[in-house]
Amino acid sequence: MSPFRCQPFEDRRRPPYVHSLLSRLHIHCRNSSFGCSQILSYGQLEHHENIECKYLTQRCSECEKLVLVSNFDEHQQVPGLCVPSPIKCTICQNCIEKSLFREHFHECCQKRITELIQRASPQTLQTITNSQPMQPKYYSIIRTTTTNGKITNKFKRS
Numbered sequence: 001m002s003p004f005r006c007q008p009f010e011d012r013r014r015p016p017y018v019h020s021l022l023s024r025l026h027i028h029c030r031n032s033s034f035g036c037s038q039i040l041s042y043g044q045l046e047h048h049e050n051i052e053c054k055y056l057t058q059r060c061s062e063c064e065k066l067v068l069v070s071n072f073d074e075h076q077q078v079p080g081l082c083v084p085s086p087i088k089c090t091i092c093q094n095c096i097e098k099s100l101f102r103e104h105f106h107e108c109c110q111k112r113i114t115e116l117i118q119r120a121s122p123q124t125l126q127t128i129t130n131s132q133p134m135q136p137k138y139y140s141i142i143r144t145t146t147t148n149g150k151i152t153n154k155f156k157r158s
């Protein structure tokens with residue numbers, strides 16, 4: 001299934017200046033690394049890359065690489081051709097191999113939580129243990145005013 005199916009909807013949401021910018025561009029066909037030398041306008045690009053091009057490609061969902069459609073089965077079946085791209089762990093910022101990511105992320109989360117708890121001040125730990133809301137209870141907002149776009153909250157001690 002082509003991921004480009006979703007594009008027309010996105011196009012409508014793009015602001016007009018993006019459209020006029022895009023329409024003035026001369027864009028190399030994405031299959032240029034396979035031998036296509038076509039340069040196209042934005043409007044022609046999608047049609048060319050997906051239908052007309054002599055070097056039709058498909059993006060592999062495992063490794064994110066462009067693969068010639070005629071080589072796609074081979075790409076998926078011959079060991080070593082498809083090397084899944086590593087995923088960046090948002091916690092430790094390391095790149096982790098796709099097959100190990102789930103396990104890593106779980107461990108990384110646990111480690112991070114443990115580390116944060118160790119660094120937390122005793123008061124906040126108390127808060128967590130007593131499962132109290134994070135906002136202090138004894139203040140309540142009695143009035144919210146907006147002056148020149150600035151929001152001011154008036155507090156009352158209860």
Ligand SMILES: [Zn+2]
Nearest residue numbers: 029031036053
């Ligand atoms: Zn092409």
Ligand SMILES: [Zn+2]
Nearest residue numbers: 060062063082
């Ligand atoms: Zn692949």
Ligand SMILES: [Zn+2]
Nearest residue numbers: 089091092108
């Ligand atoms: Zn990690």
